[in-house]
Structure formats: C-alpha cells, structure tokens
Amino acid sequence: MTHLQKFQQKLQEGQAALISSSQNRFYLSGFQYDDGYLLIFRARAVLLTDFRYEEAAEQHADPAFEILCPKRGMLDAVRELLLGEGISELLIEEESVTVALRESLAQKLDDVTVHKGASACLTALRAFKDEGELAAMAEAQRITDAAFTHILGYLKPGVREIDVALELEFFMRRSGAAGIAFHTIAVSGTASSLPHGVPRSCTLEKGFLTMDFGARVGGYCADMTRTVVIGRADAEMKHLYSTVLRAQRAALDRAAQGVSCRALDLVARDIIDGAGYEGRFGHSLGHGVGIDVHEAPRLSRSAPESAVLLPGHVVTVEPGIYLAGKYGCRIEDMIAVNPDGSIRNFTKSDKDLIEI
Ligand code: ZN
Ligand code: ZN
Numbered sequence: 309m310t311h312l313q314k315f316q317q318k319l320q321e322g323q324a325a326l327i328s329s330s331q332n333r334f335y336l337s338g339f340q341y342d343d344g345y346l347l348i349f350r351a352r353a354v355l356l357t358d359f360r361y362e363e364a365a366e367q368h369a370d371p372a373f374e375i376l377c378p379k380r381g382m383l384d385a386v387r388e389l390l391l392g393e394g395i396s397e398l399l400i401e402e403e404s405v406t407v408a409l410r411e412s413l414a415q416k417l418d419d420v421t422v423h424k425g426a427s428a429c430l431t432a433l434r435a436f437k438d439e440g441e442l443a444a445m446a447e448a449q450r451i452t453d454a455a456f457t458h459i460l461g462y463l464k465p466g467v468r469e470i471d472v473a474l475e476l477e478f479f480m481r482r483s484g485a486a487g488i489a490f491h492t493i494a495v496s497g498t499a500s501s502l503p504h505g506v507p508r509s510c511t512l513e514k515g516f517l518t519m520d521f522g523a524r525v526g527g528y529c530a531d532m533t534r535t536v537v538i539g540r541a542d543a544e545m546k547h548l549y550s551t552v553l554r555a556q557r558a559a560l561d562r563a564a565q566g567v568s569c570r571a572l573d574l575v576a577r578d579i580i581d582g583a584g585y586e587g588r589f590g591h592s593l594g595h596g597v598g599i600d601v602h603e604a605p606r607l608s609r610s611a612p613e614s615a616v617l618l619p620g621h622v623v624t625v626e627p628g629i630y631l632a633g634k635y636g637c638r639i640e641d642m643i644a645v646n647p648d649g650s651i652r653n654f655t656k657s658d659k660d661l662i663e664i
Contacts, residue, residue, distance in 0.1 A: 311433070312336050312353055312370055318429050319350045324390060325399040325426045328409060331599045332401060332430050334527055339369035346373070347386055349393055356382050383416045390420055403427035435596055435604040436620035442644060444526035445597070445622060448485065449642055449654035451523040452530040455479045456657045459519065463538070463664045469494045469507035472519065480523040489522035489529030490601045496538060501636035503591055503628060514539040516549075516635045517664075522601065529601045531624050532655050533640035536662040548585070548629050549637050549661050555579040555627040556639045556659075559593060565619055565649030569611040576627040577609065585629045594624040597642055621645045622654075 315336055319325065327333050327346035334340045336348065337355055341364070344357035355373040357365055365375045378385035390398065398417065400410070402424030413422055437445070458479045459472065472494040480488060495505035497513020505518075517538050522530035535552075537545065555576035562575045573593040580589045592608035595601075605615055607623055617623070621644065628638030641655035 329404040399426040401427040444528040448525040448530035473507040485523035493520035535637040551583040
C-alpha cells in the first residue's frame with residue numbers, strides 16, 4: 309500500500325485533509341517542493357503547486373495525484389475542490405500550520421469545519437518504515453559510515469573543528485548524499501561536554517572529539533555519533549568511554565519487538581548511574597529517524613509504558629555522559645525492528661576506543 313493509500317484509509321466520510329508541511333507533502337506524494345499543498349480526499353488526491361514545479365511534479369509525484377497549478381489563489385482552488393466534493397470537515401496539520409494560514413482558512417472556508425488531527429495521524433504512519441524507506445536509510449547510513457572511515461585518516465593536530473565538520477559533509481555529498489541530515493556536530497576537549505555543541509574555528513583540543521552527523525538520501529536521514537580521543541586517553545576517560553559503550557551495547561542487546569521504549573532507556577541509564585555518573589546522561593536514549601532526524605517513537609524515560617518497539621520502527625540508541633567544563637562522550641547507532649521482531653543495526657562503524 310502506498311503512503312497515500314494508508315492515509316486515505318484514516319479519513320472518515322465527508323473529511324478531507326490539507327497538507328501544508330514539506331515533510332508530509334513529501335511523505336504522501338513522494339515529491340519534494342517548496343510551495344503549495346496537498347488536498348487529500350478518501351478517493352482523490354490533488355497536488356497544488358505552481359508553474360515552477362509543474363513539470364517535475366508530473367515526473368516524480370505518486371501518479372495517483374492530480375497536479376493542479378491554480379491561476380488564482382491556492383486557497384480559492386482548495387475551496388472550490390472542497391465544495392465540489394461536498395466536504396464538511398477539513399483536517400489540518402496542528403503541529404505546523406501557521407497562525408496566518410489558520411486565519412486565511414477561517415476566512416476562505418467559512419462553510420467548512422477545520423479540525424486538527426492530520427499531524428498526529430501522519431506522525432503515527434511515518435513511525436513505520438516500508439522497504440523503500442529502509443533502503444534509503446540503509447544507503448544514507450552506508451555513506452555516513454564511509455565518512456567516519458574517511459575522517460579517521462583526516463584527523464591530525466592543527467585541524468579545526470569546523471574543518472572536521474566540513475570534511476565530513478563534503479565527503480558525504482561527494483559519495484552520493486543529497487545533503488546532510490542535520491547540522492554536523494564536531495566538538496573537542498572541554499566542548500565535548502555539550503551534547504549539541506557547535507563546531508568552533510579553533511584547532512582540535514586534546515581529549516574527546518565527539519562527531520554526530522548523518523547523510524540524507526532519497527529524502528531520508530541517517531544519524532550516527534562516534535567519539536574518538538585526540539592524544540591518549542587517561543584511566544578516567546577510558547572508564548567513562550567504556551561505561552557509555554557498555555550502556556549502548558546493553559540497550560542494543562535488549563532491543564526487540566515489544567520492548568517498551570521506557571524500559572530500553574532505563575537499561576542504559578541504570579548502567580551509567582551505577583558507574584558513578586548519575587545525572588550526567590541528561591537526554592533520552594534515542595529517537596525515531598526518517599524524513600525528519602527526530603520523529604516518533606522516542607526512547608525516553610518519560611515515554612508511556614504502552615509505547616513499545618514494533619516492526620518498521622527505526623530508532624537511534626545513543627547514551628552519553630557529559631561532565632560540564634571537563635568533557636563528554638556519546639555513541640550512537642541507528643537500528644530498525646525487522647518484520648520477525650529482531651533488530652537490524654544499520655551502523656557498521658567501529659566502536660572500540662580510537663586514539664589519534
Ligand atoms: Zn546524532
Ligand atoms: Zn540522534
């Protein structure tokens with residue numbers, strides 16, 4: 309079943325959905341464009357755009373879509389389509405619709421009831437990846453792994469953090485990535501205690517170097533973190549690194565269909581807390597990945613007990629320990645739950661402590 313068909317099944321009689329976010333427009337139509345809407349009915353789908361995207365939409369969008377380039381305003385066309393289909397309820401994306409669009413809809417569509425609900429529905433659908441999506445993510449991670457191998461040969465004293473980030477990004481683009489999945493993190497020394505630190509223009513400090521990066525292929529993200537040591541690791545750094553690795557491996561071993569997202573977070577957290585680092589693993593164990601680098605489901609201690617891993621989920625497993633003002637370390641792999649309930653780890657890069 310196509311993404312469009314899965315979504316259409318969720319619509320009730322008399323309902324349509326207006327899709328305005330670029331991520332959900334891409335998810336449903338398979339076509340990436342910067343301007344316009346999708347209008348989805350139970351048995352009809354219209355892609356509204358303008359002349360700039362018309363030809364490409366004909367070529368790349370799911371052929372189930374009618375392509376429409378309205379001569380007048382987009383929302384006037386939406387109104388006509390809704391009236392023509394006798395629609396009384398329009399679902400919108402509650403997570404992304406702007407106040408301005410909401411007000412325009414209220415003006416133009418005074419005879420249609422506008423409801424939230426499309427975001428929640430699409431978030432739930434997007435959490436389960438099909439074969440095509442898994443293939444794109446596997447390729448994105450393959451390029452990401454290759455970039456890590458490449459950067460190990462590039463790292464040397466005198467290189468700046470921004471050079472490391474740029475080199476990773478250049479390598480991934482040259483290797484076939486359409487782009488990067490998110491802003492590359494490459495932080496060394498004391499800055500490695502910042503989980504989402506920004507690469508600086510200073511040369512690499514001795515100590516931990518945390519690199520969190522990913523390629524984007526076919527619209528889908530990869531997400532990996534590796535921490536290496538510039539210089540030699542002392543006993544305390546080795547203890548910290550091996551604790552993070554032990555926590556990550558325990559969580560990976562435990563991951564399987566039916567395991568609660570909360571329990572998985574606690575597997576890693578208990579190991580880190582038990583090794584004397586209580587309170588230093590300040591983020592969640594992991595997150596879903598897909599068109600967005602952060603999506604459902606979340607592997608978090610605040611996840612409801614009912615949230616469990618299921619076939620088709622793709623999540624990261626990324627414990628870390630951060631000692632403010634000193635240093636930090638994170639190790640992140642991206643895994644999928646297979647149809648038989650077992651785990652596939654997309655990430656192949658080495659995790660033993662590397663000293664450079
Ligand atoms: Zn990451
Ligand atoms: Zn991540």
